[in-house]
Structure formats: C-alpha cells, structure tokens
Amino acid sequence: MVTCQPVERRRPCRILGRVSRANVDLVRAGYEEFLATSQFAANFVSADFVWDMSTFRGWPEQQIYEGREGARRFLEDWLDAWEGWQLELEELHEAGEKVVAVVRQRGRSKTSGLEVEMHFAQVWTVRDGKQTHMQMYADPAEALEAVGLGR
Numbered sequence: 001m002v003t004c005q006p007v008e009r010r011r012p013c014r015i016l017g018r019v020s021r022a023n024v025d026l027v028r029a030g031y032e033e034f035l036a037t038s039q040f041a042a043n044f045v046s047a048d049f050v051w052d053m054s055t056f057r058g059w060p061e062q063q064i065y066e067g068r069e070g071a072r073r074f075l076e077d078w079l080d081a082w083e084g085w086q087l088e089l090e091e092l093h094e095a096g097e098k099v100v101a102v103v104r105q106r107g108r109s110k111t112s113g114l115e116v117e118m119h120f121a122q123v124w125t126v127r128d129g130k131q132t133h134m135q136m137y138a139d140p141a142e143a144l145e146a147v148g149l150g151r
Helices: 021-037 067-080 140-146
Strands: 014-016 044-052 064-066 081-097 100-108 115-127 131-139
Touching: 021 081, 021 100, 021 115, 021 131, 044 067, 064 067, 067 081, 100 140, 115 140, 131 140
Parallel strands: 014 081, 044 131
Antiparallel strands: 044 064, 081 100, 100 115, 115 131
C-alpha cells in the first residue's frame, strides 16, 4: 500500500474566481481526507459518481470509472504503480457547480524507476452537496477553458 504524502508546500492553495465556499470547501475536504488516509474519499461523492479520464489527453487505459467503487479501484491501481508518491493541491477555481483543482504530483515509477512530476487539473461537478463527476485534464489550461475560465 502506498502512503500518500503532501508535497512540501511552497505556498498555500489559492482559491480563485467568484467563490462558492460550499463547493470549494467540499472539494478541498476530499483532497484532505485522501491525503490523510490514502483512500478515496467516498463520503464526499454521490453513489452514481463518475471518474472520467476521457478528457485526459493520451490516457491509454479505461476511460470511465463508475461509482464509488470504480473511483476507488482507479486510485488503488494508480497508487500501486508509484514509490514515494506525493500530491499537492495548488489552486481551486470556482465555476458555478464546477470546481477546477490544479494539482501537482510526483513519484518514482515502480516499473521504470524514473522520477516523474506531473502538473494536471481535475474538474469536479458538485450537486446537492456531493461530488457527482470528475474530469481529468493533462493540462490545467484545458480544464480552465472547459469551464469558461480560460486565461
């Protein structure tokens, strides 16, 4: 089992946009629980939650992971591939019912031994106090553009 560790903070996470505190706080709390437990934060998502990799340019694996169990399975498989894996939540951008999380991760691949650092974004859709959908983007600018917050 991989233990998730936050990357040493260079600055606090910034919240940008016209902030809906409830949505941003919900997304932030999900990241905090994940980092504290190394487990998918299922209590923050709806039963019909969708983890969507179809917007992650070049993703060769399964595109859609359905439900809490699908998301849990994706994360377990992902974490099993890394040694010293770390995650840092850098920014949160509010866009109506969506929250864009700009994230950085790093670790060493167990198969190749290469150190990898990745900057990406996740767009979380929030309805009725639960996360219902997450779309992954390889480029944070693509995620911001997708929700109408292009820079």
